[in-house]
Amino acid sequence: MHSLPDSFAHFTACPDCDLLLQKAEAPTGYSVVCPRCGKTLSRSSAASISKVLALSIAGLLLYLPAMLLPLMTFKSFGFSGSANILESILNFYRNDYYFVALMVLLSAVVFPLILLTTIFYITYKLQRKRYPSVLRALFRLHLHLEEWAMIEVYLLGILITIIKMSGTSSIAYHSGILCFSCLVLITLAISTIVDRDLFWQIIEDEGGEGKVEVLPGQHDQEAPQTAAEKGLILCHTCHKLSSVSLAGSGCPRCRAILQQRKPHSVARTWALVITSTIFLAPANLLPIMEVDFLGIPDRSTIVDGIIHFLQDGSYFIGLIILTASILIPVFKIVGLLILLRATRPGHDHFLVQKARLYRFIAFVGRWSMLDIFVIALLSVLVNYGFFTSIHTAPAATYFAFVVAATMFAAMTFDPRIIWDSHAVKENSQHHEQPATLLGKTP
Ligand SMILES: [Zn+2]
Ligand SMILES: [Zn+2]
Incomplete structure (x- = not known):
């Protein structure tokens, strides 16, 4: 396969900043780290x-x-x-919260099964x-869905x-x-355990060694370059890594x-980012949950819920909900704005911090x-007839929109653009080390 010039057979590039690097295998307990942006490229793990x-x-x-x-009564x-x-998902559906039902169904039930x-x-x-060639399509699907399967988040919700x-x-x-x-x-x-590079290599080599080549002491003396600069x-x-002549066609390995x-x-x-910011307002200002006590409905927003926990003395849960529901969405939007600004020329300070x-x-x-x-579970579990029942309120839909939109925003952003806006040489003149750097596994 002539997808890559022979002279680059032992090279790879950093997925986050495009720096061209020599392939290296991490010794046990170490990981290979990009010297420019700090991205962990591979970890030592047994096949x-x-x-x-x-x-x-x-x-x-x-x-x-x-x-x-049943989980609990x-x-x-x-x-x-x-x-x-x-049942916790069907309940959203029965109450006409279709988007929320779909999102919970996909993230907690369908994607984990796939x-x-x-x-x-x-x-x-x-x-x-x-x-079989279908392995490539299946592993591609697997990697794409990993981020969207959220059963560990659901488990925290249960707790x-x-x-x-x-x-x-x-x-x-x-x-x-x-x-x-x-x-x-x-x-x-x-x-x-699944090491994506190793699995791809085994699938590509149809067995082979499944090992990344090590090239001791053979690093380039010239200044480092990005994959794009080398064609x-x-x-x-x-x-x-492939030749740029294949742009627009299928990857020779994963298609x-x-x-x-x-x-x-x-x-x-x-x-x-703009879409998420717009939905963030109704998600926080409208009520997200309704508690009917003795027939009197009491609707509360996300902030009301947090204050309730803090007043009850449940500081830990209050802080978790505050972090998950308010700080993370806001942090994501502000962070993405900082990253978008960094793609413009002249904003080339703190690049490593921005990569992090x-x-x-x-x-x-x-x-x-x-x-x-949490609301999905409460609205099914707390249904004590006339005495108390808990229902979902409109902010849930807006909130689910915010989560989906910010996740898509992070996925569509290409961190390499930040590094493209200024030359590699300027940034790397302080680095005297070889193109591959070993760092301790965090
Ligand atoms: Zn990098
Ligand atoms: Zn590929």
Whole structure:
């Protein structure tokens, strides 16, 4: 395959700043870090296909019980309400909160199942040394959906619901909560163990060594350059380096369309940031939850909910909700504005900090769904007839919009544009080290 000139066979590029680097394998306990922007490029991890296969089988066996068995029952005033994950979503649907229902359904039910199924099929085939071409499409799908599956956020939502109601209701726990917690642990373990570069390499080499080449002491003496400057292009999905002549066509490894930079990244990110800012107002000003007590409805906004926790002395939960529902969305919008400004010429200070900011924004976005998950559970669990019942209120839809829009904004932003706006040489003149740098695994 002549996708890459031979002289670059042992090179790769940083996905966050496009700096051209020599491939290196991290010794145990270390990770390979980009010397320019600090991005972790690879970690040392044993090629544990069988481990991931075993975990994915366990996850699939637990999946249905985790989704369908009741989690817990709340009892008060002689009434009781129990819920499983699916019911908490159906309840949004029954009350006409279609967008919220869809978002919770996808993030807590559908995407986790697709992730487990795809990684099971991929590791099963790799284990049997079979490499059908569909593996590439499936692994691509797996990597794209990882960010949108949020069962660990849902688990935190369950914990907060329990703490919130423990004062006023008696709570009985069922097997569903155990199955769901195990499912979360398994999913987290899989995403930690799966090394995307290693898996891509095994799929591409159809077995092969599955190892990244090490080239000791053979680094370039000339100033570092980006892949773009050398006429190369890094695949956004599988991080394979190809010749720029392939731009617009499929990546030779994963078949994703190759693009030098994400198309219209700045304009699209602006549009999504503005959209999220507009929805942020109704999400915070309108009530998000309604508590009917003895027939009298009491509607509360996100801020009311937080104040309620703080007045109750539940400072820890109050702070978690404050962080997830208000600080993270606002931080994301402000952060993205800073990054958008950094793409303009002349704004080239603190570039490493801005690169870190980008990675933090991309990591933290999904945790904003916390409040929605708590409301999903409360509105099913707390239904004590005439005495007390909890319902979703209109801000939930706007809030779900904000979460989705800010996540899409972080995804459409291409951090390499920040680095494009000024030459590599200027920035790297202080660096005397080789193009690959070893840093301790955080
Ligand atoms: Zn970098
Ligand atoms: Zn690719």
